[in-house]
Amino acid sequence: MKIDISTDSPLKHTSPALVVGCFEDARDELFTACDKALDGCLDRLAVSREFSGKVNTTRLLHTLGRLPAERLLLVGLGKRSELDNERLRQAAGTAVQALRVARVASFATVLHLSGRPEAALELVCEGTLLGSYCFDRYKTRDRDEQFGFEGMTLLLPKGSDRKITRSRIERTSVVCQGVRLARDLVSQPGNVATPAFLAETARELAKQHKLEFRVYEYEELEELGMNALVAVGKGSSELPRLIVLEYRGAGQKDRPVVIIGKGITFDSGGISIKPGAGMEEMKTDMAGSAAVLGAMQAVAGLKLNINLVGIIATAENMPDGKAYKPGDVITSFSGTTIEITNTDAEGRMVLCDALHYARRYKPSAMIDLATLTGACVVALGHEASGLMGNNRHLVNSLKLAGERCGERVWELPLWDSYGETMKSDIADLKNAGSRDGGSITAGWFLKQFVGATHWAHLDIAGTAWVDKSRPCAPKGATGVGVRLLIEYLNCL
Numbered sequence: 001m002k003i004d005i006s007t008d009s010p011l012k013h014t015s016p017a018l019v020v021g022c023f024e025d026a027r028d029e030l031f032t033a034c035d036k037a038l039d040g041c042l043d044r045l046a047v048s049r050e051f052s053g054k055v056n057t058t059r060l061l062h063t064l065g066r067l068p069a070e071r072l073l074l075v076g077l078g079k080r081s082e083l084d085n086e087r088l089r090q091a092a093g094t095a096v097q098a099l100r101v102a103r104v105a106s107f108a109t110v111l112h113l114s115g116r117p118e119a120a121l122e123l124v125c126e127g128t129l130l131g132s133y134c135f136d137r138y139k140t141r142d143r144d145e146q147f148g149f150e151g152m153t154l155l156l157p158k159g160s161d162r163k164i165t166r167s168r169i170e171r172t173s174v175v176c177q178g179v180r181l182a183r184d185l186v187s188q189p190g191n192v193a194t195p196a197f198l199a200e201t202a203r204e205l206a207k208q209h210k211l212e213f214r215v216y217e218y219e220e221l222e223e224l225g226m227n228a229l230v231a232v233g234k235g236s237s238e239l240p241r242l243i244v245l246e247y248r249g250a251g252q253k254d255r256p257v258v259i260i261g262k263g264i265t266f267d268s269g270g271i272s273i274k275p276g277a278g279m280e281e282m283k284t285d286m287a288g289s290a291a292v293l294g295a296m297q298a299v300a301g302l303k304l305n306i307n308l309v310g311i312i313a314t315a316e317n318m319p320d321g322k323a324y325k326p327g328d329v330i331t332s333f334s335g336t337t338i339e340i341t342n343t344d345a346e347g348r349m350v351l352c353d354a355l356h357y358a359r360r361y362k363p364s365a366m367i368d369l370a371t372l373t374g375a376c377v378v379a380l381g382h383e384a385s386g387l388m389g390n391n392r393h394l395v396n397s398l399k400l401a402g403e404r405c406g407e408r409v410w411e412l413p414l415w416d417s418y419g420e421t422m423k424s425d426i427a428d429l430k431n432a433g434s435r436d437g438g439s440i441t442a443g444w445f446l447k448q449f450v451g452a453t454h455w456a457h458l459d460i461a462g463t464a465w466v467d468k469s470r471p472c473a474p475k476g477a478t479g480v481g482v483r484l485l486i487e488y489l490n491c492l
């Protein structure tokens with residue numbers, strides 16, 4: 001969606017719709033002016049409680065020539081004293097979703113005037129760009145019924161600096177493009193988004209943004225000894241890969257941050273096969289790698305002054321005569337041996353080799369993102385990603401980044417004693433222990449492969465995909481992780 005700016009007065013600007021924020025307990029000048037132009041209609045709506053400004057509610061009115069805007073879309077902001085960044089972001093998402101329902105393709109907004117001037121512009125742009133997302137690539141029927149947004153015009157106070165405003169909008173839209181890339185990749189079905197497809201996507205990204213690119217194909221993975229990644233990929237005719245992207249925005253000597261994504265393009269569970277119901281959702285098991293690609297794109301677009309490496313361990317987890325199986329012992333890339341007790345615990349297998357590989361960069365920090373455990377969904381639902389790590393500063397920074405950007409994370413403990421159930425009689429480790437504390441034992445397993453490197457693990461199993469629409473994430477893929485990483489990296 002195109003975003004324009006104008007210094008027209010909201011009462012004089014012509015557009016198909018004007019979006020106005022409304023508090024439950026306060027009225028600003030603009031609201032009062034609109035009310036007056038509409039002969040007290042807004043006041044009526046409040047008195048009759050048809051629209052009282054509650055959070056994330058909307059009301060669309062036709063102005064019938066009383067205002068140059070054809071329609072007025074009121075968006076609830078709740079109590080004035082409770083308006084925070086996330087509320088404003090969500091209000092913008094709620095508004096744009098209501099406009100989609102009404103099929104209003106272009107509109108003007110003054111929502112940003114309700115928030116703090118330092119941040120409101122970005123928040124409204126972000127909410128709008130995220131809330132207007134729709135994945136309809138495979139809808140071929142009723143083409144003429146399909147709807148696409150044209151543009152939004154931000155109405156600014158007279159005397160606003162256009163250049164600064166434009167660059168603020170541009171930076172926000174670069175980040176949202178990253179989120180949209182991640183959402184697209186996660187939305188794609190497993191027969192399209194294969195390991196080869198992820199590698200091609202990364203290659204194109206590298207070409208566009210002048211990143212270093214490398215992909216390790218099957219034979220090279222075998223030669224290198226990435227046997228854990230190879231083992232998971234063995235049951236599929238879609239061969240596994242390790243994909244590496246390097247962005248240089250700082251000096252040679254600056255140690256990079258490494259971000260690592262789980263890229264299981266379909267997780268059937270393998271020989272420890274999953275139940276059929278809901279298995280289609282396992283096309284989203286590459287959401288960690290989608291977040292890595294989205295974040296690499298955004299960081300390159302923003303030209304951040306950091307060095308960043310993105311690593312993707314990708315495979316399809318399938319049952320087959322060649323598939324790895326329970327009881328197998330695999331010597332991982334690090335040399336640590338792993339007894340397979342459940343082939344459905346494949347994410348930690350592909351990640352352990354990627355984490356070990358990442359250490360060659362001597363990173364200042366490494367962060368992995370993975371739809372790793374169903375247990376994380378049980379623990380935190382869809383409201384927060386699980387966070388674990390071995391470094392207090394890194395963990396706290398990610399928590400703060402999560403608060404600021406609205407992608408919340410919640411820390412789980414990683415005490416050594418959680419490792420008891422991961423001990424094997426035959427090898428160094430088992431890949432799956434008891435069901436209890438499943439997210440933590442998975443995190444504990446990963447920790448065995450990071451050495452002393454500062455490391456954090458984000459379990460996004462519950463946050464990468466939502467069954468019910470949210471203001472800034474229509475149902476489906478959320479692109480979680482991209483904004484969190486950018487927020488974290490931006491504050492380094």
Ligand code: BES
Nearest residue numbers: 342344345347371372373374375432461
């Ligand atoms: N990809 C799944 C985890 C998952 C579950 C992601 C639900 C998104 C929604 C992962 O590979 C998996 O199967 N984990 C197992 C681990 C167990 C076998 C130790 C799980 O959570 O049941």
Ligand code: MN
Nearest residue numbers: 267344345346
């Ligand atoms: Mn699995």
Ligand code: ZN
Nearest residue numbers: 264267285347
């Ligand atoms: Zn999985």
